[in-house]
Amino acid sequence: MACCTGPGYASPAEAIKAPKEKVVYTICIYTGTGIQQPDYLATVDVDEESPTFGKVISRLETTTIGDELHHMGWNACSSCHGDDSMSRKYLIVPGVRSSNFYIIDTATDPRNPTLFKTISGEEIKSKVNLSTPHTVHCLGSDIIVSMLGDANGDGPGGFLHLNKDFEIIGRWENDITGMNFGYDFWYQPRHNMMVSSEWASPNTFMPGFDLDDVAENKYGRSIHFWDFKNRKIEQTVDLGAEGLIPLEVRFHHDPDSTHGFVGATLSSNIFHWYKDNSGETIVEKIIDVEPVNVEHFPVPMPGLITDILLSMDD
Structure with a gap:
């Protein structure tokens, strides 16, 4: 059997055999609560042998109030399984209201993630006329994100294309004809x-x-x-x-x-x-x-x- 050289798994069958995760990450938001604090990423201990099993063991706040964190995704997955230069190290966490992207390092200390980089929503709006990020997918070493609107909040939006260093390449799609909305x-x-x-x-x-x-x-x-x-x-x-x-x-x-x-x-x-x-x-x-x-x-x-x-x- 071929060696697993990159992130993810060679097949769904191999993924099923994977060991259980020790921690999970979930977003916590304050939208609609009246609480004026930044949203945060919570790390939960799911190791059944751990004394802190089932508890939140760290909280990483974003840098802006009102982001409304939503979907998130990894920088690398099984689509680059054969690339040994890639690793599932960063969690990409966008804010649907602010259009900010928070790139979070979960590999250096999985129990206490840290903020690696922020991509400003204003930069995205000015460079590619897109806003309101939703789904994050890795594509080989690159990343594609569905964006639900233009810079003014009108449809249909499009797809943001990032490279592996989280730099804006541009819009992924060549033609958006036929699409009224995105998700x-x-x-x-x-x-x-x-x-x-x-x-x-x-x-x-x-x-x-x-x-x-x-x-x-x-x-x-x-x-x-x-x-x-x-x-x-x-x-x-x-x-x-x-x-x-x-x-x-x-x-x-x-x-x-x-x-x-x-x-x-x-x-x-x-x-x-x-x-x-x-x-x-x-x-x-x-x-x-x-x-x-x-x-x-x-x-x-x-x-x-x-x-x-x-x-x-x-």
Whole structure:
């Protein structure tokens, strides 16, 4: 068996065999609380043999009040498993409101991470006209981040491209035609596929959710299939009234699979996509979550699917 030279794992099967993590990292935010303090990254001890098991053992504050930390991701993953110059050392933690990026060193002392570098949201806005970061994915030694708006908070946003030193290369996409909004994305390079989903423009969702905005088509209902190599949308699928606000997208972990899923939040449905034997992309609804009646809510309360997770064995 080939030696594991770089970060991550050679296959999903190898990942399943990995030892348990000793610590986990989670974001803690003050948005909406009235507390004027910076958000922070909490380190939690999950080593069952440790005397501090289950406790927060360190807190790393950001440098700005009002970041609203959201999704985060690693600088390196299994996509550069064969590159022994790379290591999973840095956690990339963006603020969805400030557009600041905090690059956090988790390798020097995993139990007490430290701030390595900050990328200013203002620098990103001025250089690439993007704001409101969401999903962070490593791509070999580079990093791609979905950005939900332009510098003024209008859609559709785009994708920020960073190099391994966390310097701004530019915008990743060559053509954004066909995309009204941005949110999550995932890719399968062996099939030249990337799929992205839609939320809304920052100027729509930042003030708070308004059901009337859905009726006015200010929230998304489409997913986009990209030509990954040429960095442009190849096909857009409108999920219709049963696919309102499609958020989290997940491909199978198997890099040879074209199967994937997206959760439509407001409609509370799960859609499945795949390529058939002719190469045509098929999209089908496979799961319904029924709404429930809630007192003082104007319509039946939907399940609000905000995240989905696939087991490592797919």
